[in-house]
Amino acid sequence: MSAPTRPTPAITARLKTGGDCLGFANKLFKSAGIAHGQGFVNAEEESLTLMGHATGLAWEKLPSCFKRALTVKEKAAFLRLVERRVFDRVPTGYLVGEAWLGGLRFRVDERVIIPRSYFVELIPEAIPQWLPPLAQVTDVADACTGSGCLAILLAKHFPKAHVHATDLSAPALEVAKLNVAEHKLGQRITLHETDTLAALFKGPKFDLILSNPPYEPEGIYRGLPAEFKKEPKGSLVSGKDGLDVIRKLLTQARELLKPHGILVIEVGGLQKAMHQAWPKLPMMWLPTEDGADCVCLLHAADLRRELPSPGARSSR
């Protein structure tokens, strides 16, 4: 693939309408081979999002600029964003400062990973099937909360629950705090700067512990496209085999769940590694639309039976 070239004054002079500019951006995105997957599925979604930011038009109003000439300011703003996306590989979510998940808007910047979790599909129906009725779910935890997006979705879905959300990263929690405030959930979500679930041992036991932890093995991280390396490394990588945080989650959840409680973890490509690490632990893989099925549901009783209790000594 030949290296993409920056738009010259002659090229940009020919771009008049919003449609011209979008067509130009889409071609450039494709020739540059930018990677999607940070909340977008293709070049068109990314260019339209950047156009919305440059023109101030809401998503549903964007067609109104397809055939009209952009103002000088709008065109310059759009092309600047396109250049940063292509040549600096800045993810679109950071360029526009927001991301959408489950119909909700979240602020994002370089302090947090851009929301794109499978939990958006699973929180409304698949997960509640394994819990008491909604009104009886009172204690929920979101480990590794990042922008706070999943804690906020959980608080909205379980109206009687208090949500404890944790993250090891203080900068990430600053963003989570902004999002919790914007969604007016300060009374229902408590943020904790802590390793996995460590700070939650003083509080209540949980009906549900959910986590989208970092799970990439070091080696996989090294091969990721450049835009993914703009996200905090600690939000993606978890040791040599990707399982470091998951190991802690299982051990801590064993102690923190109510007897009927469940732990639900998104694990990316680690299904096989999970079965190898805990061969006797029953794991249910929740089906997702694209067939990835990479969210694992574990029951408190199984964790207690199959994982050693923290005080247990080896028999040898």
Ligand SMILES: C[S@@+](CC[C@H](N)C(=O)[O-])C[C@H]1O[C@@H](n2cnc3c(N)ncnc32)[C@H](O)[C@@H]1O
């Ligand atoms: C994959 S991101 C998920 C963020 C958010 N839940 C989402 O779905 O967008 C993982 C998050 O885990 C945090 N993290 C990494 N190691 C951690 C640990 N040991 N304890 C708590 N949080 C951790 C990172 O800072 C990052 O915000």
